Every structure is written in C-alpha cells, then in structure tokens.
Amino acid sequence: RVLDDRPKPLAGKKAIVTSGPTYEPIDPVRYIANRSSGKQGHAIAVALAELGANVTLISGPVAIDDPQQVATIHVERAEEMLDAVLSHLPADIAVMVAAVADWRTTTSVDQKIKKQSMNQPMALQLTENPDILKIVGHHANRPNIVIGFAAETQDIEKNGRLKLERKGADIIVANDVSTASGVMGGDRNRVKIISRTGTDIWPDLDKHEVARNLAALIAEKIS
C-alpha cells in the first residue's frame, strides 16, 4: 500500500505477537510440535501494525513469509520464545497466538537416536514447557491488554473461560480445532471471543478478517 491514510488508533503502542508452532528437539533430526501454519498469528501482527502499533512478531518455524510491516524474531523452542517475549516487555499489548508445544524432552539431544531392535517400545521422557501466556498474564510488567487463544476440540467456551482465568488474560479467542473444522492450516476461522464481561460469537471469517476485527477490538479497549 503506497498511500495509507486510515486512522491509526494504536499509534505509539507497542505490541508483542507470538505465532506458529514451537519445535522441541528430540535429537538433531526429530522434533515434537503442534500443528500451526502461523497464518492467524501473522495476520494479527499485520492488522495491529495497520492500526499504527509498533509490532514485534515472535514466530516459531513456519512456511509463510515474514510480514513487511512488523519486526519478526525467529525462534524454535518454547523456552526461546519465552525469552524473546520477556525481552520485549514492557509492552502495551500482547497477543499470544503461538501453538506452543506443551512438552519438551528431558534427555540430551546431541546425537541421533538409533532405532532399538525388535519390538521394543520407544519411550521419551517429557517435561512441561513454560506457559508463556500465563507468565505474561501475571507479570509485574503485564501489558495493558493480554490476549490468548484456546485451541479446543470440545467444550470450547467452558475450556476457553478456564484458560482466561488461569492465565490472567483479558480475552481468550477460542476456536474449534477438531479435524472437521478445517481451521488447522486453513484460511478461515470461527471464533468465540471470551472476556470477563461475556462471550461474543463471531461468524465464520477469513483469518485476515478475524485479525482485523481483533485489532479493532484491541484499539477500542485501549482508548
């Protein structure tokens, strides 16, 4: 866009957005990850920038390009994503869209693990990753607006509201990620906006439209 004279309600505001999956290495050639294209998180970063925010996008490994209007930081593991997020506080807005792997391996990853012989079950010892949203939601330098997503396959509103409370978020954007929904990797999303004041159900929208609506909602709340 050469000429962009739209209002900039988020001018002077600093935003952090996480996007994509994290990769937790098992060994040099294998990893644990959630499914995530990064489309929704990247679109939110762009939508916030279009409203004038100074956006840092912290992304796990994705196949899509870095957006032009934002500063993108590439990370791999959840602990790296957490460090990058914390190093960008204080901020006014945090939107945690990344599909962070819930676990990482406890074992050393220096050498490729060879297959064991004959029908031996393979065991991996896992430990829980830090919950980046929860840490940001309870941080001394907590941003004014903290937003998380909730990827659910059932009881979407109930589970989303539990996450709102547990993680200290202002809004949880809950979506149905069951295989039938087509959300994973797809271009559309049907979300529920869960806040302290209630739940708003948005229609099936393109991920860019979800991003623009969410950025507008953030602008409304921050002013």
Ligand code: CTP
């Ligand atoms: N999240 C995070 N760090 C983690 C796990 C999740 O920041 N280690 C964030 C996600 O970016 C998202 C929100 O928390 O904004 C909810 O993620 P989700 O996977 O739905 O929730 P979990 O708390 O991990 O619960 P579960 O996967 O068991 O449903």
Ligand code: CA
């Ligand atoms: Ca999770």
